[in-house]
Amino acid sequence: MPLSREKIAATAIRLADAHGLDGLSLRKIAKELGVGPMRLYDYVTNRSELLDLMVDVVYARIADVGQHSEWRSTVLTIAQATREAALEHEWFADLLGGRPHLGPHALAVGEANAAALSEAPGVRGIDDLQRALGALNAFIIGAVRREVTERRTARSTGTDEAAFQASRGPYLTRMLKTGRYPTIARLVIDGAHLNAEETFNHNLALVLDGITSRPRA
Amino acid sequence: MPLSREKIAATAIRLADAHGLDGLSLRKIAKELGVGPMRLYDYVTNRSELLDLMVDVVYARIADVGQHSEWRSTVLTIAQATREAALEHEWFADLLGGRPHLGPHALAVGEANAAALSEAPGVRGIDDLQRALGALNAFIIGAVRREVTERRTARSTGTDEAAFQASRGPYLTRMLKTGRYPTIARLVIDGAHLNAEETFNHNLALVLDGITSRPRA
DNA sequence: GTCTTCGTGGATACACCGTACGGTAGTGAC
DNA sequence: GTCACTACCGTACGGTGTATCCACGAAGAC
Numbered sequence: 459m460p461l462s463r464e465k466i467a468a469t470a471i472r473l474a475d476a477h478g479l480d481g482l483s484l485r486k487i488a489k490e491l492g493v494g495p496m497r498l499y500d501y502v503t504n505r506s507e508l509l510d511l512m513v514d515v516v517y518a519r520i521a522d523v524g525q526h527s528e529w530r531s532t533v534l535t536i537a538q539a540t541r542e543a544a545l546e547h548e549w550f551a552d553l554l555g556g557r558p559h560l561g562p563h564a565l566a567v568g569e570a571n572a573a574a575l576s577e578a579p580g581v582r583g584i585d586d587l588q589r590a591l592g593a594l595n596a597f598i599i600g601a602v603r604r605e606v607t608e609r610r611t612a613r614s615t616g617t618d619e620a621a622f623q624a625s626r627g628p629y630l631t632r633m634l635k636t637g638r639y640p641t642i643a644r645l646v647i648d649g650a651h652l653n654a655e656e657t658f659n660h661n662l663a664l665v666l667d668g669i670t671s672r673p674r675a
Numbered sequence: 676m677p678l679s680r681e682k683i684a685a686t687a688i689r690l691a692d693a694h695g696l697d698g699l700s701l702r703k704i705a706k707e708l709g710v711g712p713m714r715l716y717d718y719v720t721n722r723s724e725l726l727d728l729m730v731d732v733v734y735a736r737i738a739d740v741g742q743h744s745e746w747r748s749t750v751l752t753i754a755q756a757t758r759e760a761a762l763e764h765e766w767f768a769d770l771l772g773g774r775p776h777l778g779p780h781a782l783a784v785g786e787a788n789a790a791a792l793s794e795a796p797g798v799r800g801i802d803d804l805q806r807a808l809g810a811l812n813a814f815i816i817g818a819v820r821r822e823v824t825e826r827r828t829a830r831s832t833g834t835d836e837a838a839f840q841a842s843r844g845p846y847l848t849r850m851l852k853t854g855r856y857p858t859i860a861r862l863v864i865d866g867a868h869l870n871a872e873e874t875f876n877h878n879l880a881l882v883l884d885g886i887t888s889r890p891r892a
Numbered sequence: 893g894t895c896t897t898c899g900t901g902g903a904t905a906c907a908c909c910g911t912a913c914g915g916t917a918g919t920g921a922c
Numbered sequence: 923g924t925c926a927c928t929a930c931c932g933t934a935c936g937g938t939g940t941a942t943c944c945a946c947g948a949a950g951a952c
Contacts (some may be wrong), residue, residue, distance in 0.1 A: 483938060494902045496940080505939065555820035556769065558828050560847060565856050572858040587858075588866050592821065593814070593878040600817030603772035604809065611775050630777060639782050641789040641804075649805050661810040664885035700909060711931050713911080722910065 461493065463501050467511045471547065474512065479549040484508070509553060514561025516543050516550050521566040525574065530666060532574040536567060537598050537662055541655075544602045551606035555599040571595075580670040590669045597665045605654055678708065680718050684728045688764065691729065696766040701725070726770060731778025733760050733767050738783040742791065747883060749791040753784060754815050754879055758872075761819045768823035772816040788812075797887040807886045814882045822871055 469490050474482045484505060488495040502508045520539045525532045544551040559568075568591075575581055575590050634643040686707050691699045701722060705712040719725045737756045742749045761768040776785075785808075792798055792807045851860040 484940085485938075496903085496942095497901065499940075500900085552773065555817060555824060557824060560850075562850065565850060565859060569856040569859050572862060576858055584861065584866055585869060588862060588869060589874055589877055591862075592818070592874055593881055596817030596821055596878065597810070597814050597882075598817065599820055600772060600813030600815065601809070603816055603820075604813055607772060607774060633777075633779065633782060639786040641793055642782060642786050644801065645789060645805060645808075649801055652802060652805060657806055657809055660806055661813065664810055665814075665882065668881035668885040701911085702909075711933095713913095713931060713933095716911075717930080 461491065461497065461501060463511060466491070466498060466501055466508070467515050470508060471512050471515060474549040475547055479552050482549075506557070510557070510559075510561060513550065513553050513559060514563050516547055517559065517561060517563035517567050519543060521563050521570065525570050529574040529577040533571060533594065533666065534659075534662065536571055536574075537594070538659070540567075540598055541602050541605070541658055544606055545609075548606050548610065551602050554602060555595075575669070578666075578670050593665055593669060597662065601658055601661065605658070608654075678710065678714065678718060680728060683708070683715060683718055683725070684732050687725060688729050688732060691766040692764055696769050699766075723774070727774070727776075727778060730767065730770050730776060731780050733764055734776065734778060734780035734784050736760060738780050738787065742787050746791040746794040750788060750811065750883065751876075751879065753788055753791075754811070755876070757784075757815055758819050758822070758875055761823055762826075765823050765827065768819050771819060772812075792886070795883075795887050810882055810886060814879065818875055818878065822875070 466487065470482065470487050473486060473490065484498055485495045488498055491497075498508075502511065520536065520543055523535045523539045526535065544554065559565075571594065572587065572591055575594065576587050578590070581587050581590050630646070633639065634646065683704065687699065687704050690703060690707065701715055702712045705715055708714075715725075719728065737753065737760055740752045740756045743752065761771065776782075788811065789804065789808055792811065793804050795807065798804050798807050847863070850856065851863065
């Protein structure tokens with residue numbers, strides 16, 4: 459079976475899922491495919507172009523959720539699909555917002571979002587649309603990024619509370635004991651572990667409500 | 676003059692400002708300081724610990740803006756200072772949200788934000804606070820990241836419109852000509868170049884209004 | 893059949909990276 | 923003087939992305 463961009467992207471995604479973005483190298487991909495490293499350069503000019511390729515494959519799955527008749531449910535569905543994609547492919551969160559996403563499927567997602575938002579009440583002109591899209595994307599990027607790194611540190615320290623206190627604890631508890639960070643201490647100690655998905659949806663609704671209800675600046 | 680963590684962090688920041696995070700290496704820092712590469716490991720255990728160090732130096736400058744009597748102006752000032760810091764040190768945006776920021780100054784900024792938000796109307800319990808802080812940080816991270824990568828691509832293609840059309844244009848205009856992305860095309864072609872700072876402040880206010888006005892979930 | 897051409901696949905090489913390791917020189921204790 | 927110990931640093935290893943060069947095999951000309 460001959461090599462192809464699709465096949466390269468697929469195994470790159472598999473490797474990145476397993477070992478993270480740092481553990482991904484052209485040589486390992488080539489070895490996995492049973493070819494020499496330079497063989498990949500016939501299909502991809504750069505490492506970063508390969509990353510763009512991987513990103514767009516993920517966007518393809520996000521775009522699959524399609525658009526609904528209601529603008530709000532379209533936006534919600536796309537945002538949730540983006541979050542789920544990032545949880546499935548954590549390296550995607552590392553790349554999110556880091557370079558312009560101009561692949562065809564990324565553009566399709568952007569188009570669906572933009573078209574939906576343009577029908578939202580309160581979005582009157584093209585300037586409103588640009589701002590609203592910016593707010594939405596900023597929130598999605600930041601929220602997904604935060605959640606993924608939170609999950610990573612939780613996993614690396616161990617899920618249970620005791621292990622966390624033992625690993626990151628020494629430094630952090632010492633810091634909190636100084637009394638200089640009372641509110642943070644309260645959050646760390648008393649804060650319940652909120653459901654991440656619920657929090658995401660709650661704050662996403664907050665942003666959407668702000669977009670629709672905000673008077674023109 | 677003896678070596679120190681501060682001195683190492685300072686030259687690392689200088690180099691990162693000049694050549695980006697990818698252009699930053701322990702060897703170059705060491706060479707700049709006139710020492711062997713291994714010398715740095717007496718002060719820093721890791722490359723990533725060095726990055727944490729750099730990040731916290733930037734947070735120190737953000738924390739300097741201090742807290743105001745009004746919770747809202749505190750949050751606004753910190754957010755704007757974060758944005759400005761990221762525009763001055765673009766690598767900071769690359770690291771934002773990518774790892775937990777636990778340095779003393781980062782904690783101070785988090786504390787100031789959390790304390791301010793806890794006084795906001797609509798933030799009733801610790802759960803509300805956690806969510807509100809999450810929404811605020813998510814927006815800041817995403818917005819800053821977006822703006823920095825936008826600025827980077829604008830700079831790499833050349834500031835003026837013509838150069839952009841010439842470099843990224845061939846692919847992008849071809850894509851837009853397909854008619855599959857009408858809303859995006861409208862944004863690219865008709866969209867005015869909104870003032871970035873104004874947009875940031877506008878959307879930040881949107882998020883803060885949402886935090887204060889949203890009924891409990 | 894023989895020779896030439898050509899394009900594709902792969903090996904090798906280079907510059908650079910983070911970091912482990914081993915030695916060495918200098919200082920203080922007895 | 924001798925020894926122990928510490929602070930420092932040069933060298934080396936395994937890895938990375940990528941440029942260059944080469945070998946080989948298939949296709950066509952005569």
